[in-house]
Amino acid sequence: MLVLRAVIEDYIRTQEPVGSGALTRGHKLGVSSATVRNDMAALEDEGYLIQPHTSAGRIPTEKGYRYFVDKLATVVPLSKAQKRGIRSFLSGSVSLDDTLRRSAQLLAQITGQVAVVASPSLAxxxxxxxxxxxxxxxxxxxxxxxxxxxxxxxxxxxxxxxxxxxxxxxxxxxxxxxxxxxxxxxxxxxxxxxxxxxxxxxxxxxxxxxxxxxxxxxxERTSNLYMAGTSQLAHGQSADMNVIAPLFDALEEQVVLMKLMTTLSEVTQSHGVGIAIGSETHTPGLLNASVVTSGYGQSTAGDEDDDATGSSATGSEPVAFVGSIGPTHMDYATTISAVRAVARYLTEVIANEEDPDADPDGAA
Structure with a gap:
């Protein structure tokens, strides 16, 4: 698993197939190059890695990314300086809509990917x-x-x-x-x-x-979507138009995107966010993409016997979501930290909307 983590970290950084020699030189694995080669072959047999060409190194599969995200990725929280930067940038907003728009822009800048922020649902x-x-x-x-x-x-x-x-x-x-x-x-x-x-x-x-x-x-079952980062993703160093073009087509299907990201935001997975990788998105345009999302705010509406099915709101559902969409080789650690940080800030904003006398800087 140490070898798998090393392969994925290197591939995320370089987008080039990773060989055993590079792993031995770049990581303190404590074993020989031959042992690393054997481990990589075993990981390939088990479906975590794939060899795109006979003479090339290995690259992660969807299964490999999923295991990495669930078990191996080390997510470092944003520093106090980074959090202050987020707060400073977003605190200049003049309205909730402006805050959401700025949040999308900021998240896109941090991750280099497409950021999507939904406005709170009236429902x-x-x-x-x-x-x-x-x-x-x-x-x-x-x-x-x-x-x-x-x-x-x-x-x-x-x-x-x-x-x-x-x-x-x-x-x-x-x-x-x-x-x-x-x-x-x-x-x-x-x-x-x-x-x-x-x-x-x-x-x-x-x-x-x-x-x-x-x-x-x-x-009102959908909300306004604020989106940013499509241009920088298209012109990024790792932009692959075979991946980017279908992703852009998927971004046009806002109802599908809304349903996917809303569902993910309601089911917390690894590291306090919802993550769908490739085929897990059940969206053709996102087969080579990953989605990281988190809900923000908390529904306080009393909905006893809310509908014909007798379901009721428990107050635990988020009022909307914030998320990032990028290629499967995205920097998961940075993306997860950024999505969580922006979601927490927006939760504070919503809480202060509920309590006009609240101190906007009172939360950590």
Whole structure:
């Protein structure tokens, strides 16, 4: 296994087949070159290495990378200076969207790969406040603010709009029964409260609000994606267009990418992140690529009996993900450390959105 780790580390660094002589010279393995050759042959027989040409050295297989990531890779946490650099760069953001955009740019710079950051999903967010703003005699603007700092606007058209004082009272009533709940739970509770109202303008408006919340919960199953690093990956020293071209095609399929990275972020694997290598992505364009991702934030929305299946949120699910996509010979140690660091910072940001009085620099 020491030989396997040495082969993979050398191949990640050089992208050239690794021979026994280079391993003996470059690593203190404590054995002869002949023993290393025998070990490499055994690793090839077991499917961890492959010899691309008869006279060439060996390169890792997908199985080899998986074992390396799970058992052999040594991930060194980012230094305090690096963490301060991340915090300094991201703390200059003017909004949550700006923070997410900067996070993607920063992660791409650190790894030299494609960085993908998803905005917090409305479906996993808890409601903080709803504002009703009269716009015309038949139109209101409904502003929805979540605990993750996301702001959405929807237009409500009613045949007979209540007066301003009544609208304000309805807004207070809806906030009282919605605060801290998921969109779906809030929709159900608001709809139930409407049934207690006598037929009229107030009931019609409350039902319209419930409908908006339900539509948002139903339709919002994907988030905005912030992506960076495609150019530097394409022009990097190790760029292989046979690998890069299909990867770029896969990046265009954002729904597929969202599903893959969301699933990975929910299942923590090695080193506190989710990792899919090659065929594990179940995506044709990523057969020669690896994906490293981590969830950030934590859902606080109360979702008891959230859907017809009776599933409920436990509060342990991340609200979104941050990840890096690159060739299978990526520098896993650096990528894992960077993804974890950015995810932790974004979790702090989301926590501070939930608590406006929190100290943004209080977390380590």
């Amino acid at each position: 996993r967010s808890a409601l903080r406040h709803i504002e009703l703003v009269p716009v015309s005699t038949v139109t209101l603007l409904m502003v929805i603010i979540t605990d993750t700092g996301r702001v959405e606007q929807r237009t409500i058209i009613v045949a007979d709009r209540p007066g301003d004082a009544e609208i304000a009272a309805i807004g207070s009533h809806v906030n009282a029964i919605s605060m801290g709940k998921s969109l779906r739970r809030a929709s159900a509770d608001v709809h139930a409260s409407a049934q207690e109202e006598p037929a009229g303008t107030s009931r019609a408006l409350i039902e319209a609000i419930a409908k908006v919340l339900d539509e948002m919960a139903t339709q």
